[in-house]
Amino acid sequence: MKVLEKKVMIEHKPERAPICGFATYISATEPVLLRRCGWEVGDDVHDDFYDLISRDNGQTWEAPIPSLRSTAVAGGFMVFVENSAIFLEKRNRLVTITDLKFEPSLEGAHGEYSAQLHITVRDPNDATEAQPFVSDFGIRQGLYVSFCHPVEDSRGRLLVPVMWQKVDDGSIQQRGFPTRPDLPDVLMDVWEVALLIGEFDANGEIVWNVGNAVPCEFGKSSRGMNEGTVAELQDGRLAMVLRGSNVGWPDKPGYKWLSFSSDGGTNWTEPIPLPCDDGSTPESSATGSALFRSIKNGRLYWIGNLCLHGERASGNFPRSPLVIAEVQEEPFALRRDSITIIDERAPHEDAGVQMSNFRFYQDRLTGDTVLYLTRYGERGSHQLDWMMADNYQYRVSVE
Secondary structure, three states: OEEEEEEEEEOOEOOEEEEEEEEEEOOOOOOOEEEEEEEEEEEOEEEEEEEEEEOOOOOOOOOOEEOOOOEEEOOEEEEEEEEEEEEEOOOOEEEEEEEEEEEOOOOEOOOOOOEEEEEEEEOOOOOOOOOOEEEOOOOOOOOEOOOOOOEEOOOOOEEEEEEEEEEOOOOOHHHOOOEOOOOOOEEEEEEEEEEEEEEEOOOOOEEEEEOOOOOOOHHHOOOEOEEEEEEEOOOOOEEEEEEOOOOOOOOOOOOEEEEEEOOOOOOOOOOEEOOEOOOOOOOOOOOOOEEEEOOOOOOEEEEEEOOOOOOOOEOOEOEOOEEEEEEEEOOEEEOHHHOEEEEOOOOOOOOOOEOOOOEEEEOOOOOOEEEEEEOOOOOOOOHHHHHOOOEEEEEEEOO
């Protein structure tokens, strides 16, 4: 594998950083791309999204089309965060999924307010926006997508990793973990992960169901499991790689975690640390990651953050380097000798520089992986300096 390109796509503005919500083809036969972009205006608060269309495979982009944006309501704002999308070629349907959430201000996210999923399904060539479906699917503490990369399995089902705040029986909060003021049995920042599974009925409508959470012994991760990424293996099982955390537990290593489902995503195995094929289990910060199967060679790949230079994971950091690795499917492991650095912190850059919240698509003409990443902290991390970060495009080739 080789990094072929790195270039600035969108420059930052004062006190706001550019982000890419998703990038996807929206035609089964033509090289038409849709890229949704927006701005991070506060910590984990996004606003002023707009859509860009390319009709020449990403060489040029048409004028921005305004998309989602915050709405002022009593006491604060309704905001959209964490855009995700998948284009279903055989059905000619674009499915977009994002969080719709109340925030008292646009300065930073608050964990005590619940999110609902805002889902649209439409013909991408129809300028009329489809009526959104908004639901928390009966989960009273709210349902979230976060760093989500939906996939379509071999049965034509949509698999969407989702997450929610964990309900506590009292044992975890006794250890000092805070709960929500409005829901005293719900932990503020300990999470569970499952799949939202969508199946088309006879009328072409999607019927959604939420599977069971990935089981997780609390001692493995101080924030539970979140931000899963899923792939279908050659043997029909599903594999999910999950974000864990060792924040507050400095004596414990931080890992990415691995779980399997043999029943299509309803039930999952107890997660284990994500291994390499040489038997090692490299540490990784609390960050999202992505699995995908190459359209060029059919092999499975993983993109994420690994601690490669002797530095230990400490909560959310380090978020450098960002790597891509080929996955050995049986037994499931990263091929150690394939690990390739996409980008990493330069010696002169702040230690807090982040290369984590990326989006990507696969170029149909070349098979390359095209990745969009905002390098938070590249100009420093003092106060709001972390937002003085540009959005970059990377192009990575596989064999």
